[in-house]
Amino acid sequence: MKSSESLGTYDLWRFEELQTPDHSRLYHLQAIGIGTLLAESLTSYVARLAIAHCVATGILMEREFTKYIQKTYGGANLHTIYHATAALNGTGSMATELVQTLEQLTLRNDLRFLTLLSWSELLPSRNLLRSNRAWCPVCYEHWHHSRQILYEPLLWSLQVVQVCPQHRQPLRQECPHCHKNNFVLAWRSRPGYCSKCEGWLGESSNDEPEENIESKIDWHVWTAKSVGQLISACPQLTSPLKERLVRNLLAYSDFLTEGNIAAFARLLQMPKNTVWLWCKGKNFPSLVELLKVSYRLNTPIFDLLTSDAINTDLKKTASLMPVQSTSLKRRSPNFDAKSIRKQVEDFVNKDEEPPPSMREIAKRLNHNERTLSRNFPDLCRIISARYRNYRKNNQEATIKLSCQEVRQIAFELHKEGQRPTEDRVSALISRPSFLRYRQVRRALLEACQELGL
Structure with missing residues (x-):
């Protein structure tokens, strides 16, 4: 028999119920680019979430979102809200409902930054978002070749943004294969591919813009970068935006025109009554108007909305910059319609394979x-x-x-x-x-x- 000296004392096991973390119903998919100029859009996130679950976007929404989303806009049935899906990236109740639903299903808490909800206090929804999907084909081509995740930046969904700030190329809205527009979110939405014909939407860099639009590209690139500033700032916004904007407009009016609102309106090239209502806080400028004011005051739009100090280095009228025409229509001075039609007809009649x-x-x-x-x-x-x-x-x-x-x-x-x-x-x-x-x-x-x- 062994001596009692060989016996030892050990800690008791404590049988307690382990606290396991909650599991999300859908994948805890990380959003792309939050806090940057090219932060992902909410509709892009939904499409990528569907891909991760190996189902069509429409099926994911019908199966998983219906019981969470109210019937005001047709619920989560994509067929009934195709024409309204742009609002899912915006400032209203549709964006709010979808954010709440997705955060509940994925257990994420940062999806509101994939929309413009952070700016809902200030930005009017009218003419804010484009009704059709837009994309930069060069971005898609670059991401594809560098094996990056394909997605759609929120920046592309804004109506005022017409060019890619990185590649200085006009955004596309028409599929190069079927020549159809895409809804912002559709049954078969998939970043990088047409939701109608499933054709690839990327392509290598185009030629330099025609001479007659090159001068306008600078304005559009500036616009895109300015809007990108607002998107990248979404996670940090805390200030009362309306009050700060009113204070800054009045401060610029005092500095530039000694408080004369009519003279200030002339400098901004805006209607006097419109500027007066802004300065009184009774109305607020649209995003397009904010961009024009920002450009003419030579002040970043983010500073105009959030800063406590104005740009006093700006010289009164000399530094006020004119806004150029925003049209990006391309015209080819050497386009011989008769000759080119004949060449296109030759392609139609030619039996080329493929x-x-x-x-x-x-x-x-x-x-x-x-x-x-x-x-x-x-x-x-x-x-x-x-x-x-x-x-x-x-x-x-x-x-x-x-x-x-x-x-x-x-x-x-x-x-x-x-x-x-x-x-x-x-x-x-x-x-x-x-x-x-x-x-x-x-x-x-x-x-x-x-x-x-």
Whole structure:
């Protein structure tokens, strides 16, 4: 028998219920770029969340959002709110409801910064957001080649922003393949791809802007960067914006025109009554008007809205800068419509394999694609339809091959003692993105059923 000296005393185990963190219903997906000029939009976040769950955006909203969103705007049924989806990035109740719903489902607390809700006290909603989706094709192309996540910055959704501040290129609103506009959020929304035909929206840098619009690009780049300042500041906003704006306008009026509102309005090139109402705090300028005032006062828009001090270095009238015309219409001085129509007709009559897209034809002819579509809509529709049919047939063949590949991978994984999950299969399949297609996922499901899984 062992001596009692060998016995020891040990701490008692304490059987207490462990506090485990709450699990989110949907993935705790991190938003892109919060606090920067190119912060992600809320509609982009919804589309990426759907991709992460391998479902269409419309299906995600119907299955997960319906019980949280009120029926005022048709609930979470995308079919009934297509034309209003721009408001999901804005300052009103639709944005508020979607933010609250998403934060509840993902357990995130920073999604309001993907909208303009932080500026709702000041910015009127009228003409604030564009009704259709817009994008910079060069951004998409760059992100794709550098293997960055594709997304849509909130900046692109604002109506006043017409160019990409990084690439100095006009934002696009028309798909280069099907020539259709996209809703801001649609059933098959996917960053970087058309929600109508699923065509790729990226392209390499265009030529330099035509001479007749180059001078206007500077104004639009300045506008985009100024609006980007407001977006990047969303997480830090705390001040009473309206009162500060009124104080700063009155301070500039005192400094520049000794408090003469009529003279101040003339310097700003604004109606006297409009400026008087601003200075009295009875009305507030739209975003476009704020940008013009900021530009003419040579003061960053963010400082105009949040600073406690005005720019006293500014010389009274000499430093007030005129705002240039905001039109970005392109005109080609050497556009011979008759000759170019003949060349486009040659492409229509030519039996080229594979058929070229309108983008490719525009490059070959050295003319802007939108110019061709505007001048020869009948011919461009034929070319686009032919290319679309080719892509559809080619896609169907590729989907069929992907189904076969998925089955083969599933059986090989099972043979190696591994369960053929979507994650494992997507790491081995040659086209991981094709798992988003219903037919490919069904092929994987059927393979698992055959294996008794």
